[in-house]
Amino acid sequence: MKFSERLHTKLQPIWRKNHSHPFVVEMGKGTLAEEKFRFFMVQDYLYLIEYAKLFAIGAAKAEDVETMGRFASLLDSTMNEEMALHRQYAKQFGITEKELEEAEPSPTTLAYTHYMLHVGQNGGLSELLAALLPCAWSYWEIGRELAAVPGAADHPLYGEWIRMYSSEEFAQTAQWCIDLLDDVTGDASELTLQKLEKIFLNTTRFEYLFWDMAYNEAMWPMDE
Numbered sequence: 001m002k003f004s005e006r007l008h009t010k011l012q013p014i015w016r017k018n019h020s021h022p023f024v025v026e027m028g029k030g031t032l033a034e035e036k037f038r039f040f041m042v043q044d045y046l047y048l049i050e051y052a053k054l055f056a057i058g059a060a061k062a063e064d065v066e067t068m069g070r071f072a073s074l075l076d077s078t079m080n081e082e083m084a085l086h087r088q089y090a091k092q093f094g095i096t097e098k099e100l101e102e103a104e105p106s107p108t109t110l111a112y113t114h115y116m117l118h119v120g121q122n123g124g125l126s127e128l129l130a131a132l133l134p135c136a137w138s139y140w141e142i143g144r145e146l147a148a149v150p151g152a153a154d155h156p157l158y159g160e161w162i163r164m165y166s167s168e169e170f171a172q173t174a175q176w177c178i179d180l181l182d183d184v185t186g187d188a189s190e191l192t193l194q195k196l197e198k199i200f201l202n203t204t205r206f207e208y209l210f211w212d213m214a215y216n217e218a219m220w221p222m223d224e
């Protein structure tokens, strides 16, 4: 069994909880409160800035020129396409570029991004891939599931998000990360696979926390 299949099967219970989080379900139904999505957009912008750094670290840790080039182009498209889309999309919710630039990360955004960067900086390529994969993979699946809900992809507010993450481009990125992780773990020991599984489990859990943070608009509780 490929390592990605093992991960996907083993983590189904948490994976399902992520996909059935009220934030995700209400986005599909189009009933999600705009304020919650607004909170999400701002935090997700901050998240993407840090996430993009993982692609830069991936380029530095790549063991061949083709992989290095692929990480470099993911870094380029995240910085120059996905984030520009985010800025434009944010305007529809009345979020200005200044607000995005000046926003403070929530505790969950800080914890999630710092965890991924810690793993990316201190581990090898397989650790980095295990940390970044749940993000690409679960958004791809969520995008596809929501796109299958009648009318969801045409919703005036959330349709664009659903169309973006169910697009072929994101599918390819997720698939490339999956294939590369399978490739680099081809002859890994069981002990190594278990360590990688823990990393994948942690970022899968962080995906849940990120939806939950946005749904509850959770900043530092002691500042309220």
Ligand SMILES: Cc1ncc(C[n+]2csc(CCO)c2C)c(N)n1
Binding pocket: 044, 047, 048, 051, 074, 077, 078, 082, 135, 136, 137, 139, 140, 170, 173, 207, 210
């Ligand atoms: C919390 C959070 N998790 C995952 C993504 C999705 N995502 C971020 S980068 C990337 C891949 C390539 O650009 C994908 C699919 C997100 N936006 N926010």
